Amino acid sequence: MSFLAAQDISIHFGGVKAVQDLSFSVEQGEVFSIVGPNGAGKTTIFNLISRIYDTTKGSIYFKGQDITRLATNQVAQLGIARTFQNIELFENETVLNNLLIGCHVHRQTNLFEEIFFLSRVRQQELQFRHSVEDIIDLLDLQSYRHQLISNLPYGVRKMVEIARALSIKPSLLLLDEPSSGLNPEETEDLSFWLEDINEELGITIIMVEHDMKLVAQSSDRVLAVADGQFITMGKPSEVQSHPDVLRAYLG
Amino acid sequence: MEIFQLIISGISQGCLYGLIALGFVLIYKATEMVNFAQGDLMMLGAYFAITFVTVLEWPFFWSVLATILCMALVGAVLERLLLRPMIGEPHFAVLMLTIGLGFVIRAVAGAVWGSEPKALPVPYSGGVIKLGDSVIGYENVAVVIGTVILCLLVWIFFRFTRIGIAMQAASQNQLAAFYVGIPVKRVYSLVWAISAGIAGLAGVLTAPVSLVDPLIGFVGIKAFAAAIVGGFGSLPGAILGGLLVGLTEQFAGLYLPPGFSEMSAYVLLLIMLIVRPQGIFATMQKKKV
Amino acid sequence: MRFIRKTRYMQDINLIKHSGHLFWYSLLLIALFISPFGMDRFLLGEFSLVFVYAIAGLGLMLLVGYTGLVSLGHAAFLAIGAYTHAYLLHQGIPFFVSLTVASFFSGILGGLIGIPALRMMGIYLAVATLAFSIIVEQVLVHWVSVTGGFQGMSVPKPIVGGHDLSSPYAFYFLCLVILVICIFLTMNLLRSPAGRAMTAVRDSETSAESMGIDLAKTKTLAFALSAALTGLAGALFAHRLTYLAPDAFTIITSIQLLLMVVVGGLGSLHGVIYGAFFIGFFPQVIAIFRDFAPPGIAQIPGLEPAIFGLVLIFFLIYEPLGIYGRWIKIRLYFEEFPLYRKATYKRQKSFLRTERLH
Numbered sequence: 001m002s003f004l005a006a007q008d009i010s011i012h013f014g015g016v017k018a019v020q021d022l023s024f025s026v027e028q029g030e031v032f033s034i035v036g037p038n039g040a041g042k043t044t045i046f047n048l049i050s051r052i053y054d055t056t057k058g059s060i061y062f063k064g065q066d067i068t069r070l071a072t073n074q075v076a077q078l079g080i081a082r083t084f085q086n087i088e089l090f091e092n093e094t095v096l097n098n099l100l101i102g103c104h105v106h107r108q109t110n111l112f113e114e115i116f117f118l119s120r121v122r123q124q125e126l127q128f129r130h131s132v133e134d135i136i137d138l139l140d141l142q143s144y145r146h147q148l149i150s151n152l153p154y155g156v157r158k159m160v161e162i163a164r165a166l167s168i169k170p171s172l173l174l175l176d177e178p179s180s181g182l183n184p185e186e187t188e189d190l191s192f193w194l195e196d197i198n199e200e201l202g203i204t205i206i207m208v209e210h211d212m213k214l215v216a217q218s219s220d221r222v223l224a225v226a227d228g229q230f231i232t233m234g235k236p237s238e239v240q241s242h243p244d245v246l247r248a249y250l251g
Numbered sequence: 252m253e254i255f256q257l258i259i260s261g262i263s264q265g266c267l268y269g270l271i272a273l274g275f276v277l278i279y280k281a282t283e284m285v286n287f288a289q290g291d292l293m294m295l296g297a298y299f300a301i302t303f304v305t306v307l308e309w310p311f312f313w314s315v316l317a318t319i320l321c322m323a324l325v326g327a328v329l330e331r332l333l334l335r336p337m338i339g340e341p342h343f344a345v346l347m348l349t350i351g352l353g354f355v356i357r358a359v360a361g362a363v364w365g366s367e368p369k370a371l372p373v374p375y376s377g378g379v380i381k382l383g384d385s386v387i388g389y390e391n392v393a394v395v396i397g398t399v400i401l402c403l404l405v406w407i408f409f410r411f412t413r414i415g416i417a418m419q420a421a422s423q424n425q426l427a428a429f430y431v432g433i434p435v436k437r438v439y440s441l442v443w444a445i446s447a448g449i450a451g452l453a454g455v456l457t458a459p460v461s462l463v464d465p466l467i468g469f470v471g472i473k474a475f476a477a478a479i480v481g482g483f484g485s486l487p488g489a490i491l492g493g494l495l496v497g498l499t500e501q502f503a504g505l506y507l508p509p510g511f512s513e514m515s516a517y518v519l520l521l522i523m524l525i526v527r528p529q530g531i532f533a534t535m536q537k538k539k540v
Numbered sequence: 541m542r543f544i545r546k547t548r549y550m551q552d553i554n555l556i557k558h559s560g561h562l563f564w565y566s567l568l569l570i571a572l573f574i575s576p577f578g579m580d581r582f583l584l585g586e587f588s589l590v591f592v593y594a595i596a597g598l599g600l601m602l603l604v605g606y607t608g609l610v611s612l613g614h615a616a617f618l619a620i621g622a623y624t625h626a627y628l629l630h631q632g633i634p635f636f637v638s639l640t641v642a643s644f645f646s647g648i649l650g651g652l653i654g655i656p657a658l659r660m661m662g663i664y665l666a667v668a669t670l671a672f673s674i675i676v677e678q679v680l681v682h683w684v685s686v687t688g689g690f691q692g693m694s695v696p697k698p699i700v701g702g703h704d705l706s707s708p709y710a711f712y713f714l715c716l717v718i719l720v721i722c723i724f725l726t727m728n729l730l731r732s733p734a735g736r737a738m739t740a741v742r743d744s745e746t747s748a749e750s751m752g753i754d755l756a757k758t759k760t761l762a763f764a765l766s767a768a769l770t771g772l773a774g775a776l777f778a779h780r781l782t783y784l785a786p787d788a789f790t791i792i793t794s795i796q797l798l799l800m801v802v803v804g805g806l807g808s809l810h811g812v813i814y815g816a817f818f819i820g821f822f823p824q825v826i827a828i829f830r831d832f833a834p835p836g837i838a839q840i841p842g843l844e845p846a847i848f849g850l851v852l853i854f855f856l857i858y859e860p861l862g863i864y865g866r867w868i869k870i871r872l873y874f875e876e877f878p879l880y881r882k883a884t885y886k887r888q889k890s891f892l893r894t895e896r897l898h
Contacts, residue, residue: 050750076752090743092807096552101740105752107733111761114732115725121732122553129549168752285663336857342663343610347802348856350795351849358846366841465842472670472791479667510682517671524668525656 001064003028003204004172009048009058010228018044019228021058026172031198031205033219035212035239037249041228042208043085046174049206050082051075062172077105081170083161085177085208089149095160096145099135102167103128135166138200139193155186166197173197175207179214187214194218212240224248256385257501263391263460265497266398270453271474272481272489273405274446280484281422281442284334284345288353290471292447295356296322296454297463298364301371311374315455319448326447327440334443335436353468360465371458390459397456401449402490408445409486418442476520495519555727569720576712584708585780590820591715592776597800597812598726599769604798605806606730607762608742610666613673614797617767619680619789620646621774622695623687626784629696636700643772650767654760673794680786692785695778706779715776722769723809729765730809738762770797792845799848803855805864814863822848 002025011019019041026032034042047053049060051072059068067075081102090098106128109121136142139159144152149160158181165173178194179187191214197203198218209215215222215236222239224231226248232239239245274289286292299321303314333352337345378389409415421428421438429435454463461467473496481492496516504512511518544551544558556562576584596618603609621642628638653672660668680687687693698705698714705714729735737758740748749755778784796819804815826847830838837843859866 052746052750071754072749073752073754076750082750084747088744088747090740090747092743093739097736097739101736101748101751101753104733104737104740109733111734114734115729117728117732125553125732126549129553133549164751333853333857340856340860343604343666344856344860346610346663346666347798348853351852351856354842354845354849355853358840358842358849361841362837472674475667476671479664483663508682510678514675514678517674520671521656521668521675524660524664 002026002061003030003063004049004206005061006045006049007059007061009045009055009060011044011048011053011056017228019048019225022225022228022230023058024223024230024233026204026206028171028204029198029202030221031194031207031219033215033222033236034206034208034225035210035215035222035245036225036231039227040225040248042225043176044228045225046082046176046206046208049075049174050080076168079168079171080174081165081168081172082174083158083165083176083178085180087154087157087161089157089161089164091150092148094146094148095136095141095152095163096132098149098160098164099132099167100128102164103132105168131169132167135163138166138196139163154181155183158182158186162193162197166201166203170203173203173205175205175209177208177210179209179211187211190214191217216240253505255383257505258498259385259387260391261498261501262494263394263497264500265477265494266394266490267453267457267460267493268470268474268477268496269490269493270398270401270449270456271471272478272493273401273486274449274453275475275478276481276484276486276489277405277446277449278442279478280486281418282334282338282439283342283422284337285342285349286443286446287346287349287471287475288356288468289446289450290474291353291356291360291468292322292326292450293454293457293471294360294463294465294468295325296447296451297371297458297467298360298369298454299451300455300458301364301369301463304372315452318455319451322451322454323444323448326443326445326450329447330440330443335439338439353471357465357468364465366465368462368464370462371455373459376459388460394456394460397452398490401452402486405449405486414438414441473516476516480520480523553731555724555731572716573713576709581708584712586820586824588708588712588715589780590816591712591719592773592780593797593800593820594719594813594816595715595722595776596770596773596797597804597816598722598809599766599773600797601801601804601806601809601812602726602729602738602769603762603766604801605808605811606735606742607738607759609759609762610663610798611669611766611794612666612791612798613669613671613676613794614766614770615789615791615793616669616673616676617646617650617770618774618777618793618797619676619786620649620767621771622778622781622784622789623680623693624771625775626693626695626778627686630693634700635698635705639772639775642775643768646771646774647764647768650771651760651764653767654763655756658756658759670791670794673789673791677786677790680789687784687786690786692783695782695784698779711779718772718776722772726769726809734758734761796848799852803851803862805862806860808864810867811862811864814867818863819848822851 005025007023008021009019009023010017010021022045034045036042044053048055051067051070055068059066061067062078062080065078067078090101107124109124113121136145139162141159141163144156144160149157152160158178162175162178179190182190194205195218198205207219219236221234222236223233224239224242224245231244231248232242271289271293274292275286278284278286296318299318300314303309303317304311309317329352333348334345337348373390375389375393380387380389380392409419417428417433418438418441420431421433421435425435457467474493477492477496478489479492480495481488481490496519499515499519500512503515546552551557556565576587579587596614599617600611600614603611624645625638625642628641629635633641653669656668681689683689698711703710705711737748737753740751740753741755741758745755781788800815800819801811803818804813805811823844826844830843840846855862861868
């Protein structure tokens with residue numbers, strides 16, 4: 001049984017077939033990359049897994065459970081976290097609060113307890129804070145803790161988004177173009193962090209990425225798509241030299 | 252025959268709602284701003300017309316033309332002074348701003364023209380068309396004819412003129428429109444001018460049907476409901492929504508207990524929003540990520 | 541300027557962050573409890589009204605400022621609270637029981653109106669709430685057997701355990717205590733997961749959903765809590781009015797409530813208090829202005845709402861963060877003097893963000 005398996009998934013927007021009969025599976029502990037030219041449907045695949053879009057056909061299984069018809073928020077409860085291509089942080093909140101919102105899936109208290117802030121809520125807040133602080137340490141965000149997102153530079157926002165996803169304590173992390181907009185130095189850091197997240201925290205990663213160097217460095221396997229269709233899948237070096245992939249990029 | 256009479260008055264009233272709704276939708280379509288003061292602009296238009304006809308004693312036709320032009324000017328000035336600084340601000344802020352603007356217009360009208368109801372004398376007043384048992388006033392016919400002509404003009408404008416097409420472009424993607432050389436700011440002023448002009452015409456048409464006082468602008472809320480019933484952002488939808496609301500009101504007034512007539516527009520709106528939240532002609536969707 | 545040395549996480553979680561907080565807020569509270577003894581009846585009444593507005597404002601702020609949902613119809617919940625309370629008091633229900641029931645009832649109705657509102661976006665929601673409030677207004681007019689219709693209904697005196705609380709002093713303290721409790725509970729909500737979920741929904745719905753937040757639940761909850769607070773304020777407001785009639789709860793009232801949160805400063809509880817003082821006392825300022833203004837200006841019908849409108853326009857264009865935002869800037873100016881940079885709070889000009897399909 002695969003960790004995450006997509007079987008013949010398709011989605012059509014009117015006449016546009018954004019993803020067509022795509023099947024792939026990801027094993028536990030892998031770093032799995034999805035590559036392809038612009039408009040190939042990579043982000044759409046993410047939106048299908050995190051249930052922002054409904055699949056027209058096919059099913060997705062996570063740890064053997066069919067998640068094809070779950071609500072978006074239930075997917076997060078199962079331990080699938082994601083980042084967004086164009087950064088979707090909670091702009092008017094501090095970095096700390098953004099991360100704490102990630103802890104929401106672990107909420108044990110009810111509204112009544114929270115309104116009176118009973119000791120259980122206090123304990124929970126403290127516990128959330130501890131786990132968030134670990135992530136802040138991991139990604140070196142200490143100096144930004146109390147800053148508003150709207151005052152942060154782009155590269156930091158990108159990292160905060162990954163941190164927020166991590167605060168869900170996911171077992172599967174979806175990263176949508178983590179390196180876009182980062183300078184070479186930041187990209188370098190990113191590849192180390194990806195390794196840490198994958199190996200130390202034991203989180204399986206699926207990422208959509210354009211930077212082939214980063215892909216080759218970090219990923220175990222790569223899936224190439226074009227026009228919503230499967231091209232090839234395999235080791236980074238194999239995929240990079242696959243004739244169909246070259247054709248898809250060069251047209 | 253009573254039903255026929257109801258349909259006629261429903262259509263006539265509905266056209267008025269539709270005209271105001273058209274103004275809402277035009278501004279929304281081009282600028283994504285919601286102008287809650289549209290009803291008050293209509294009130295202002297009615298007062299302009301009354302002033303031209305009764306105080307300056309201009310001929311009716313020229314008064315109407317002058318009203319529309321004056322209102323267009325008012326619209327452009329409002330846009331330049333108040334709305335342009337709000338480009339890019341949240342919709343809610345613009346909504347609040349125009350609500351505030353409505354209060355100011357009402358007070359200004361009250362200060363200039365007083366709060367007693369005034370009438371607009373028109374050359375066609377008092378005349379009726381008899382169809383079987385039903386009687387249709389010329390004023391009501393004028394409303395329908397005026398609406399039809401206006402709709403035709405708006406359609407031609409958006410379909411065939413360069414600036415009309417530019418406006419559509421600006422409404423779909425402001426930044427892109429700006430890059431291809433469309434003067435987005437001028438388009439905004441123009442759209443406000445047109446929409447205020449339409450409000451002026453609605454004022455002229457409504458004044459003979461009902462008396463004018465500074466509070467008639469509240470009819471704008473009903474027209475707003477009509478615009479949403481039709482699907483905010485669709486021009487035919489605005490007229491259709493207006494007609495629906497007008498007809499519902501007439502029938503609710505006859506068949507249901509008192510109070511339901513005033514409520515019917517809003518009940519219709521709520522039902523519409525629950526059954527089909529996007530309105531008849533949908534134009535909104537969730538943000539893309 | 542103050543530098544706070546943090547040694548425990550609890551310092552971030554506690555409501556009182558440092559000794560300065562403790563000092564100033566205690567001082568304020570003491571002042572509020574002592575000062576009535578130096579006030580005349582009129583001023584006491586005005587202060588009680590401000591407290592009532594602030595309770596309603598807390599409710600509206602929770603919805604508009606923290607969850608990002610706009611309501612143009614909150615007067616309806618004020619009315620529901622007021623009428624329910626008055627009706628129950630007429631039936632001989634004890635004061636505090638009636639107050640609680642009125643607030644709960646309003647909250648439940650708020651939750652119900654929130655359910656269809658879940659699928660609506662921005663402007664649609666605003667208009668749906670507006671429609672709801674107009675329907676409520678019509679019900680108040682036509683359901684004569686309960687509401688008294690246009691005639692209205694009287695409000696029994698607030699009597700608790702045989703003590704009449706309708707004297708200006710007693711009512712001042714009643715409103716103040718209830719307001720302080722409400723602020724405390726709201727602050728608790730905002731520092732716990734449910735409150736954070738609301739701000740998440742405000743800033744990005746898509747993102748909130750992918751973080752495991754149930755949009756429907758959060759929005760319904762925000763509506764219900766908001767309506768409950770506003771209903772509670774309505775019940776107190778009923779005692780202030782002493783006689784209820786439908787024309788006290790129109791769209792103008794709703795807009796006045798919105799004005800309070802916008803002028804006060806969206807997204808801050810301080811803003812609610814500033815806003816409540818603004819809409820509580822500004823009419824007095826206008827009244828004084830009328831006495832001095834030439835009769836031509838003073839007699840204009842609708843002068844008060846028009847001035848409110850002008851103030852609103854001014855704030856939206858020049859100070860969208862409201863009075864609280866202005867206060868923060870002034871404070872920062874003095875803290876950083878002479879290093880304050882004008883650009884600190886400069887707004888970035890942005891192009892319009894579309895919500896549309898084509």
